Every structure is written in C-alpha cells, then in structure tokens.
Amino acid sequence: MSLSARREMLISIRQRYLESSWTEKGRVLDGFIAVTGYDRKYAISLLHQKTKATNSVKAKVRPGAQVYDEQFRQVLLYIWYTANQVCSKRLAPFLPDLVAAMERHGHFRINSDIRHKLGKISAATVDRLLQPERRQIKGGISRTKPGSLLKNQIQVRTFADWDDVTPGFFEIDLVAHCGGDPNGAFLNTLVMIDVSTGWLECMPLLKKSAADVINGISVAIKLIPFELKGLDTDGGSEFINLEMLDFCEAHRITFTRARAYKKNDQAYVEEKNGSVVRRLVGYDRFQGRKAWEALANFYCVLRKYVNFFQPSLKLREKTRQGGKVSKQYDEALTPYQRIARSSDVPEATKQQLEAEYLTLDPVYLMAELTRLQASLWSFAWSQNGLVEIDDVGLVEPVALDQFSSAPNVCDHFRYKKPRDKRSLPRNYRTRKDPFEKVWNEIQLKLELQPESYAREIIEWLSEKHPGQYTNSQVRTLQRRINEWRLRDQSYQTKMTQLMSS
Known part of the structure; x- marks a missing residue:
C-alpha cells in the first residue's frame, strides 16, 4: 500500500x-x-x-531572498571585475567609493535603488551572489641564494617587530621571471610594500644584481609619496652586500633582514608576490630589453590601480583558545585611504594624492592593464617555447541593461604555475640506449629499405646478434625510428618516390 x-x-x-x-x-x-x-x-x-x-508542510520562504535580483547581480559582477575580483570582505566596504569613482567617469547609469543596495550589502551576501561566477573561473619559485657573512652586521627583524610602525618602512623581495629555468639572464621584479599603509611599488629589473636592486629602489624613492625610512629584506646575496649597506647608510635608511627559512618574517611582501605579481604577470620567462620595457609600462599603470582602488585587510588581533585561532581584522581600506587617515603623513601630500585620485578612472585603468598585459605576454617564454597570446581590446562604458554582455577584462589574467617536469615532453634518457652500437646498421637498412618496420628490424637484429635483442624492445625501436624519420629528409624523398610509383 x-x-x-x-x-x-x-x-x-x-x-x-x-x-x-x-x-x-x-x-x-x-x-x-x-x-x-x-x-x-x-x-x-x-x-x-x-x-x-x-497536511504537507510548505517550505518557508526566507524573508529578503529576492531583494537582490539578477539586474543587481550583473551590476555587482561588473564592479567586481573592475576591482580585479577581490574578496568580498575587501570589496563590500569599498563599494561606495568605487561606485562613486565609476559614476564620476561616466561608467554607471544606475538608479537610486541599486545604489542604495550597493551601500548596505554585506560581505556574506556578496559571496552568495558571486558564487556561481566564481565556480566558472579556473585559475613561487624561489631563486634566493644565501648572502655572505655580512649578515652579522645587519639586524634581524621578525614578524612580531612590526607593531606600531609608521609609514615609510618597507618589506622588499625579488620575483624571478625565469619560467622554471634559472639558467641565463631573465627579468626580475623588485616588490616593495609599506607595512603601515600597504603602498605598493613594483620595479622591473633586467637582471638579478645588487646594482639593479639599488637602481630600482632609487626610482621607487621618487614615486613613494612619503619618506623611505626602512628596508627589510630576505637573506639573498642581491640584498646582503656592501653596496646595499652603503646605500642605506648614505640615505639614512634602517636596514634589517628576515631570518633564514622563515617566510612569515616577510609575510606582507610574500602575499603581494602571489596576489599581484604572479597573478597578473604569471610564471613565464621574460628576457631582453623589449620585455623589460613592456613590464615597466605595465607596472606604471598597475601601481595606480593597486594603490588607489585595491582595498586590503590588516590583522588587528589574534587569539588562541586551545586548537581554535580567532582573528580580528580592521576595515578594508586602500593604501591611499590609509595614508589619508594617517597622522604621520603631511597634509600637503594628502592633498596631492586626493587630486590625483579624483582624476583616475578604475574602469580605464583595468582596460589599460589588460592591453598592456597582452603586450607583455607577447614576449613570454614558457617551458614549451613562445606563449601564444590573443589580442585584447579596451573596455567601453556600459549601460545598466548591458551588464550581462559586458566583457570580462579579467579573463586574460592568469595565475598558472609551471607544470611539473614529469608532464612535459621528455627529451632526455633515463637508461642506456640498447641500439647505440648497431644504430648505424639500422640507419643504413632504413635508407636502403625505407618501408622496413620495427618488428622486422628486431627479427633481423636477433639473427645477426643472437641473444642481444628481443621483441620486448620493439616499442623502443619504434620511437627511435620515428624520430629519425622526422629528421631525415632523404627518407621523406624516398617514401614520396615509392608512393608515386
């Protein structure tokens, strides 16, 4: 029943x-x-x-579930892509400022209702609305050599020594663009992050040397909106040297270093290595003057976009109760907003940054980054050769009814590490070649009888050299013959003649 x-x-x-x-x-x-x-x-x-x-119990309808409709979701997606797909806890507090900047430059034509919802939406709701889009998005190699005994003259600074620091103290590190191959000359990126405000500067270097690092820091000093007071580096030889020590003493810069094998001592710059440089530039190999110029042009736009339109969170407190760790973060702010709230930065500097901020268009900066990134990738070399890059156009302003078809400018941003060497085509031997001594005989037979195949040659070798060759070696011989046929032009000519006859 x-x-x-x-x-x-x-x-x-x-x-x-x-x-x-x-x-x-x-x-x-x-x-x-x-x-x-x-x-x-x-x-x-x-x-x-x-x-x-x-009676059947009806499912309860969650109140407020339809407050944010599909139209609002498309607007949020457009803003999220403009913000370079930052997490919701960084995006939600920054939405009013970002929306105001986009409206100021004519990229928005939205009604007051959507603007009001953007101002009150929570981070959890942003995550829920963006979850379907995130599911569709798919997406460090250390080259540090230990420095000399000069380490003993440089003070060690750990991760716990950054409390109550004022603007001007930077963590710096190098990111190698070697494509997984450390041989030869390749570009490097000098990453500098201010611990207090999060102000970021990226300097492209032609090679990894103390002179290039000092030149990069000298250029960064002119771009940083406040005085450079301190530098904290790892133990690499490009930082721990007499030239660097003399440079810091001449400019009255406090020079400290992290402990060996303690990545957390440079947590701020290590995070930017992955979230900014590796994510936007990738893991390919770049070398030469033209690639350096393309990378420099890319970083000129990137510094404005990150420092003015990329909010970040800073840890305020961390408590541990047994096995549970609770963390509390401050409000998500951009480096520009942190400088504006800092009492250690002169008012003249704040006014200058504010004037520059009002002239910047986040949508245009994102489109320009995409164009410069495509230009940069035309010089990229991966482990399999030259990387093929599609052309990317600029992003035009869109109306409210066009958000569903708006181009995704971040589709061309990749976060892809080099593949494992075991998955790449193998061009080396792992054992001795069994046909090394008789290869000249095999090659002569193939030239005289190009239609011969591997199993027939194995039987011929077994008769000529008893006990040395078996049928289990057929596959190895097939690979050797295929490689020879691809290289040998005479074989192709003879096979053409045979086929034509």
Whole structure:
C-alpha cells in the first residue's frame, strides 16, 4: 500500500474513530493496522493527531531572498571585475567609493535603488551572489641564494617587530621571471610594500644584481609619496652586500633582514608576490630589453590601480583558545585611504594624492592593464617555447541593461604555475640506449629499405646478434625510428618516390 493511500485512509477514518465508543474504536483500529501494517501504538498516535499535521508542510520562504535580483547581480559582477575580483570582505566596504569613482567617469547609469543596495550589502551576501561566477573561473619559485657573512652586521627583524610602525618602512623581495629555468639572464621584479599603509611599488629589473636592486629602489624613492625610512629584506646575496649597506647608510635608511627559512618574517611582501605579481604577470620567462620595457609600462599603470582602488585587510588581533585561532581584522581600506587617515603623513601630500585620485578612472585603468598585459605576454617564454597570446581590446562604458554582455577584462589574467617536469615532453634518457652500437646498421637498412618496420628490424637484429635483442624492445625501436624519420629528409624523398610509383 502506497504512502499516499495510507494517508487518505487515515483521513477518512480519523473522525469516525474519534467519535466511536471504546469497543468500536478497537475494531476500527484493528482494521486500520491490518491494512497499513503500522504498529498499534504508532497507529493510535496517528489517529489522535490533528488534521493539520497530516497536511504537507510548505517550505518557508526566507524573508529578503529576492531583494537582490539578477539586474543587481550583473551590476555587482561588473564592479567586481573592475576591482580585479577581490574578496568580498575587501570589496563590500569599498563599494561606495568605487561606485562613486565609476559614476564620476561616466561608467554607471544606475538608479537610486541599486545604489542604495550597493551601500548596505554585506560581505556574506556578496559571496552568495558571486558564487556561481566564481565556480566558472579556473585559475613561487624561489631563486634566493644565501648572502655572505655580512649578515652579522645587519639586524634581524621578525614578524612580531612590526607593531606600531609608521609609514615609510618597507618589506622588499625579488620575483624571478625565469619560467622554471634559472639558467641565463631573465627579468626580475623588485616588490616593495609599506607595512603601515600597504603602498605598493613594483620595479622591473633586467637582471638579478645588487646594482639593479639599488637602481630600482632609487626610482621607487621618487614615486613613494612619503619618506623611505626602512628596508627589510630576505637573506639573498642581491640584498646582503656592501653596496646595499652603503646605500642605506648614505640615505639614512634602517636596514634589517628576515631570518633564514622563515617566510612569515616577510609575510606582507610574500602575499603581494602571489596576489599581484604572479597573478597578473604569471610564471613565464621574460628576457631582453623589449620585455623589460613592456613590464615597466605595465607596472606604471598597475601601481595606480593597486594603490588607489585595491582595498586590503590588516590583522588587528589574534587569539588562541586551545586548537581554535580567532582573528580580528580592521576595515578594508586602500593604501591611499590609509595614508589619508594617517597622522604621520603631511597634509600637503594628502592633498596631492586626493587630486590625483579624483582624476583616475578604475574602469580605464583595468582596460589599460589588460592591453598592456597582452603586450607583455607577447614576449613570454614558457617551458614549451613562445606563449601564444590573443589580442585584447579596451573596455567601453556600459549601460545598466548591458551588464550581462559586458566583457570580462579579467579573463586574460592568469595565475598558472609551471607544470611539473614529469608532464612535459621528455627529451632526455633515463637508461642506456640498447641500439647505440648497431644504430648505424639500422640507419643504413632504413635508407636502403625505407618501408622496413620495427618488428622486422628486431627479427633481423636477433639473427645477426643472437641473444642481444628481443621483441620486448620493439616499442623502443619504434620511437627511435620515428624520430629519425622526422629528421631525415632523404627518407621523406624516398617514401614520396615509392608512393608515386
């Protein structure tokens, strides 16, 4: 008996059961148990329940679930891509400022209702609305050599020594653009991050040397909106040297270093190595003057976009209770906003940055980054050769009804590490070549009889050299013959003649 039939029977006899006498109730109950197979006590409880309990329970509709419709979601997606797909906890507090900047430069034509929703949306709701889009998005090699004994003259600074620091103290590091091959000359990126405000500067270097690092820092000093007070580096020889020490002493810069094999001592710059340089530039190899110029042009735009339109979170407090660690972060702010709130930066500097901020268009900067990135990737070399890059156009301003078809300017941003060497085509030997001594004989036979195949040659070698070659070596010989045929032009000529005849 089906469940629906048992429910119908229960409804039909319930009223009769409740109005019957004690003896009649027993007979009704016996018949109900015989038909449905229920336990007696369970059947009694069903018959005494109210009619409302047997009705199907409707799913509760969560209040406010339809507040953010598809139109609002498309607007949020456009803003999210303009913000370079930052996390919701960084995006939600920055939405009012970013929307105002986009409206100021004519990229938005939205009504007051959507603008009001953008101002009050929470980070959790942003995550929920962006979840389907994130599912569709797919997407460090250390070359540090230890420095000399000069380390003993440079003070060690750990991750716990950055409390109450003022603007001007930078962590710096190098990112190698070697494509997984450390041989030869290749470009490097000098990454500098201010610990207090998060101000970022990226300097392209033609090679990895102390002179190039000093030149990069000298250029960065002219770009940083406040005084450079301190540098904290790792133990690499490009930093730990007499030239660098003399440079810091001449410019009255505090020079410290991190401990060996303690990545957390440089947590700020290590995070930017991955989230900015590796994500936007990639893991390919770049070398030469033209690639350096393309990387320099890319970083000129990137510094404005990151410092003015990329909010970040800073850890305020971390507590541990047993095995649980609780962290508290401050409000998500851009480096420009942190400088504006800092009491250690002169007012003239703040006014200058504010004037520059009002002239910047985040949508144009993102489009320009995409164009310069495509130009940069035309000089990229991976482990398999030159990388093929598609052309990328600029992003035009879109209206409210065009958000669904707006181009995704971040589709061309990649975060792809080099593949494992085991997955690449192998051009080296792992064991001795069994056909090394007789290869000249095999090659002569192939030239005289180009239609010969591997199994036939193995049988011929077995007769000529008994006990040295077996049928288990056929596959190895097939690979050798295929490689030779691809290289040998005479074979192709003879096969053409045979095919034509």
